[in-house]
Amino acid sequence: MQLTEDQILTLAPDESSKKSGKDLSNAAKWGTKGVNEFALWGECQGSGSKPYRTQIALNNIAFKCSCPSRKFPCKHGIGLLLLYAKNGQSFIDHKAPDWVTEWLNKRSDKEENKTAKKDKLVDEAAQAKRLQARENIVEDGINELLLWIKDIVRNGILSIPEKGAQFFGGMSKRLIDAKAPGLAGMVKNLGNINFYFEGWQSLFMDQMARIYLVIAAYKNKEGISSLITEDVRTQIGFTQATEILKEQNGIVDSWLVLGKQTTEEDGLVTERNWLYGTQTDKYALVLQFIVRGQGAGFSITPGMTLNAELVFYESIQPLRALIKKEIQGGENQLVKPFQNWEQVAEAETILNRSLPFRSERPFIIKNITPVQFDNSWWLADENHNLVQLKSKYKYLYTILSLSGGEPMNMAVLGKENRYEPLGVWNNSHYMMVS
Amino acid sequence: MNFWNNVVQTAMLGTNKKDIVQQDLPEELLVAVKIINDNAVIDAEEKFIQTAALAFNYRQCGVRPNPQAGATLSLAPAEEKLYCNTEALQALKDILFEDSVGLLKIWLQLCLQKNQIITPALIPALMDKSVQQKHLKTLVQECVGKRGAWLSQFNSEWDFAPETNMEDLWQTGTPAERKNTLQQLRNSNSQKAKEWLKETWPVENANSKNDLLSAISINISADDIEWLESLLNEKSQKVKDSVLQLLKQIPTSTIVKQYEEVLRRSVSLRKEKGLLGLSSKTIIHSDITTPVDESIFKSGIEKLTNRKEFNDDEYIIYQLMQSVAPQFWEKQFLLSPGEIIQMFQKDEIKKKFIPAMIGAVVQFKDTGWADAFMKNSHVFYLDIIPLLPVEQQEYYSNKFFTGHEENIIRYALERDEEWSTELAKNIFKHTAKNYYTYNRAFYNRYIHLIPVQIVGLLEKCTPQEEHLRESWSNISEYIIKLITLKIETIKAFQ
Numbered sequence: 001m002q003l004t005e006d007q008i009l010t011l012a013p014d015e016s017s018k019k020s021g022k023d024l025s026n027a028a029k030w031g032t033k034g035v036n037e038f039a040l041w042g043e044c045q046g047s048g049s050k051p052y053r054t055q056i057a058l059n060n061i062a063f064k065c066s067c068p069s070r071k072f073p074c075k076h077g078i079g080l081l082l083l084y085a086k087n088g089q090s091f092i093d094h095k096a097p098d099w100v101t102e103w104l105n106k107r108s109d110k111e112e113n114k115t116a117k118k119d120k121l122v123d124e125a126a127q128a129k130r131l132q133a134r135e136n137i138v139e140d141g142i143n144e145l146l147l148w149i150k151d152i153v154r155n156g157i158l159s160i161p162e163k164g165a166q167f168f169g170g171m172s173k174r175l176i177d178a179k180a181p182g183l184a185g186m187v188k189n190l191g192n193i194n195f196y197f198e199g200w201q202s203l204f205m206d207q208m209a210r211i212y213l214v215i216a217a218y219k220n221k222e223g224i225s226s227l228i229t230e231d232v233r234t235q236i237g238f239t240q241a242t243e244i245l246k247e248q249n250g251i252v253d254s255w256l257v258l259g260k261q262t263t264e265e266d267g268l269v270t271e272r273n274w275l276y277g278t279q280t281d282k283y284a285l286v287l288q289f290i291v292r293g294q295g296a297g298f299s300i301t302p303g304m305t306l307n308a309e310l311v312f313y314e315s316i317q318p319l320r321a322l323i324k325k326e327i328q329g330g331e332n333q334l335v336k337p338f339q340n341w342e343q344v345a346e347a348e349t350i351l352n353r354s355l356p357f358r359s360e361r362p363f364i365i366k367n368i369t370p371v372q373f374d375n376s377w378w379l380a381d382e383n384h385n386l387v388q389l390k391s392k393y394k395y396l397y398t399i400l401s402l403s404g405g406e407p408m409n410m411a412v413l414g415k416e417n418r419y420e421p422l423g424v425w426n427n428s429h430y431m432m433v434s
Numbered sequence: 435m436n437f438w439n440n441v442v443q444t445a446m447l448g449t450n451k452k453d454i455v456q457q458d459l460p461e462e463l464l465v466a467v468k469i470i471n472d473n474a475v476i477d478a479e480e481k482f483i484q485t486a487a488l489a490f491n492y493r494q495c496g497v498r499p500n501p502q503a504g505a506t507l508s509l510a511p512a513e514e515k516l517y518c519n520t521e522a523l524q525a526l527k528d529i530l531f532e533d534s535v536g537l538l539k540i541w542l543q544l545c546l547q548k549n550q551i552i553t554p555a556l557i558p559a560l561m562d563k564s565v566q567q568k569h570l571k572t573l574v575q576e577c578v579g580k581r582g583a584w585l586s587q588f589n590s591e592w593d594f595a596p597e598t599n600m601e602d603l604w605q606t607g608t609p610a611e612r613k614n615t616l617q618q619l620r621n622s623n624s625q626k627a628k629e630w631l632k633e634t635w636p637v638e639n640a641n642s643k644n645d646l647l648s649a650i651s652i653n654i655s656a657d658d659i660e661w662l663e664s665l666l667n668e669k670s671q672k673v674k675d676s677v678l679q680l681l682k683q684i685p686t687s688t689i690v691k692q693y694e695e696v697l698r699r700s701v702s703l704r705k706e707k708g709l710l711g712l713s714s715k716t717i718i719h720s721d722i723t724t725p726v727d728e729s730i731f732k733s734g735i736e737k738l739t740n741r742k743e744f745n746d747d748e749y750i751i752y753q754l755m756q757s758v759a760p761q762f763w764e765k766q767f768l769l770s771p772g773e774i775i776q777m778f779q780k781d782e783i784k785k786k787f788i789p790a791m792i793g794a795v796v797q798f799k800d801t802g803w804a805d806a807f808m809k810n811s812h813v814f815y816l817d818i819i820p821l822l823p824v825e826q827q828e829y830y831s832n833k834f835f836t837g838h839e840e841n842i843i844r845y846a847l848e849r850d851e852e853w854s855t856e857l858a859k860n861i862f863k864h865t866a867k868n869y870y871t872y873n874r875a876f877y878n879r880y881i882h883l884i885p886v887q888i889v890g891l892l893e894k895c896t897p898q899e900e901h902l903r904e905s906w907s908n909i910s911e912y913i914i915k916l917i918t919l920k921i922e923t924i925k926a927f928q
């Protein structure tokens with residue numbers, strides 16, 4: 001798999017790792033180095049007497065390094081990958097040393113053990129009791145939330161901007177205590193609306209409606225489909241067991257990585273990786289949570305093709321998925337784009353009808369041109385139908401520069417006529433915009 | 435959409451004060467809303483929020499794109515130049531990542547030399563750089579091609595102003611923009627720049643007059659005398675002083691001619707009989723015999739000395755010598771520069787006037803006299819270095835480095851040409867000991883002057899002091915990184 005320098009740099013955990021990684025992409029820094037079909041390896045002299053041993057499993061870009069850094073991947077991993085991208089021919093040694101083969105063997109043993117792992121003997125009665133207890137606590141939390149919403153509605157939202165952060169923070173904390181972290185997040189987002197923004201009232205009511213739909217669906221779960229129930233439970237904060245999910249059959253495809261968004265809060269990094277199945281025409285969101293200082297489970301980067309079996313979380317409109325298994329395969333960037341915004345709108349209608357409180361999704365759409373209209377920027381399709389570019393979109397000038405006024409196939413993320421480009425096809429090659 | 439607005443308005447006041455208005459209710463929702471309203475189990479608040487949720491989803495399900503046939507974007511014109519290759523683009527990305535202005539300048543110059551342009555993806559980053567580094571703006575504009583010019587219409591911060599727009603900037607820009615524009619124009623078309631300033635002069639205030647006059651020092655010549663001398667009647671003393679300073683830079687200006695006149699009368703060569711009258715020698719005679727026009731003292735010449743080695747008359751002569759072009763002495767004495775210099779040097783009393791002549795050489799940028807001084811003088815005059823040819827600058831900088839480190843470095847930094855390895859080594863030996871002053875930012879900024887061959891000599895520049903070695907080692911690594919980038923850049927354009 002050949003990654004570009006830009007793709008490799010997106011794997012770095014922070015800016016200083018990018019800088020240090022680039023410093024180490026100099027061949028002079030590496031003593032021995034080599035590559036075979038499974039791994040890339042090298043030895044880099046550090047401040048100690050022994051050089052650091054860095055290795056990268058090529059099938060899923062997993063890193064390991066003997067340096068003491070708590071960052072993941074460390075600068076040596078980034079540097080080695082950059083060096084390989086720049087000057088692969090200099091990696092003339094193809095026989096992996098023992099320290100590389102041992103690691104690769106351990107990794108494949110670990111995978112086998114995971115799948116062969118027998119279920120622990122479960123005390124079903126105790127488990128059922130715990131589940132019921134949780135349901136009761138959540139129900140109590142939801143009832144309190146409903147009273148809180150009704151209070152707001154009764155008194156009016158005009159005075160909401162004066163309430164302060166504690167008004168929302170307090171309710172959010174009570175929902176955390178009620179083991180409903182998803183709902184806690186929804187209430188927090190309600191409080192995070194920019195009350196100086198003209199039109200905040202509409203955004204506020206949108207979020208209130210979403211919250212109400214979730215709690216009303218939960219309270220009436222007997223009357224709705226099991227798939228929607230799963231979505232409601234997920235939105236509230238119940239998790240679906242990943243071990244059980246991974247036992248299911250997934251979807252095997254060549255997944256084009258359309259984009260990656262990273263946020264950090266309280267030392268926890270959340271990665272949202274947006275994927276597109278080039279054969280199945282399916283979209284997927286693969287989340288990864290990384291605690292600062294600990295390793296990431298996988299490293300994928302926009303523009304690359306990930307050949308893998310993905311297992312989707314149960315949903316009436318499946319989007320979130322897990323990587324069950326990576327497989328060998330070639331690169332495939334052929335896509336089936338939506339022809340125009342009307343088609344996207346129809347797809348959104350179907351999505352909203354069955355899952356009204358859903359969040360935004362990616363779409364690949366054909367021949368889009370950025371245009372100016374009514375003092376703001378829009379994205380126009382071939383039929384001159386426009387949707388609005390999200391405000392404060394950071395890469396407007398890059399999109400314009402790439403376009404030059406010509407239409408481009410584009411991957412966008414958004415909903416309800418507000419989108420942001422994740423990437424474009426430039427000379428038939430997908431590139432992330434950043 | 436109207437129904438949603440009703441929902442929001444009701445929400446603003448609260449169900450205590452307002453009921454939701456049923457008008458504008460979409461027909462498709464009538465049945466559902468009736469079911470909600472007829473539900474006796476839930477209270478008014480919950481009825482409202484259920485109706486709001488219904489309206490919310492109805493709205494978001496019904497969203498359609500906005501048809502606007504008239505909303506189009508102009509096409510960027512086709513490029514005439516070729517894009518630079520992938521190695522050059524990668525080098526540019528590395529340079530931008532490293533935030534090295536020195537390397538960026540090299541890259542842009544090479545790109546321009548090759549008559550190439552960058553690919554569209556990198557244009558915004560480069561244009562942003564040109565805002566931060568205004569001195570690179572012209573180079574950037576050349577290297578972003580037609581796409582960059584087209585793109586700049588969407589971002590006024592990039593200030594992509596070809597000469598036709600310079601006039602707009604001159605007429606309507608901020609004081610800093612106007613000064614910058616005038617300076618740029620003075621570099622390319624000094625006469626036009628003067629005309630622009632003459633035109634707006636009557637409406638400029640004293641501060642802006644003073645500020646803008648500094649631009650006239652660029653490419654100042656005899657053509658500027660007439661207008662500048664007409665400004666000596668300005669009301670503002672500050673402006674008059676600035677005008678005078680400018681006139682003093684022009685050898686044929688009235689004030690300089692006045693100075694020359696005093697010197698013509700006061701400094702001459704005389705033959706003096708030697709011991710026993712058997713020989714004679716030529717000596718320099720200086721004496722102010724006729725009264726000096728008082729207007730000269732109003733032009734900045736001090737009447738009374740403040741230096742113990744000069745009496746009042748001598749000090750007047752000294753100041754006047756600083757302010758006339760050195761070529762004056764060739765006409766005055768009918769001797770070559772070298773002969774004049776030697777004569778002053780041999781004269782035990784008159785040699786104290788040599789620094790004044792040095793001042794004049796620097797003031798009037800006389801490269802001929804600078805060369806003559808270096809060849810004929812026993813003393814090393816540092817200030818002349820920038821006027822010498824590069825090879826001589828190198829030679830004298832290296833020869834006299836010890837004891838004059840800071841000044842020699844200062845002049846070396848003003849050069850456009852890369853240093854020799856020897857000079858770089860001397861400089862680094864000094865900077866290695868002063869890492870607070872000469873930090874990474876210093877090497878980053880001046881990388882265009884640092885020769886690539888210095889990489890092999892960095893270790894020889896290691897300070898002897900133990901406590902300085904680690905910082906030099908770190909800085910050396912950084913220098914190597916910059917030089918590697920420099921090499922990659924040069925190679926990419928070969």
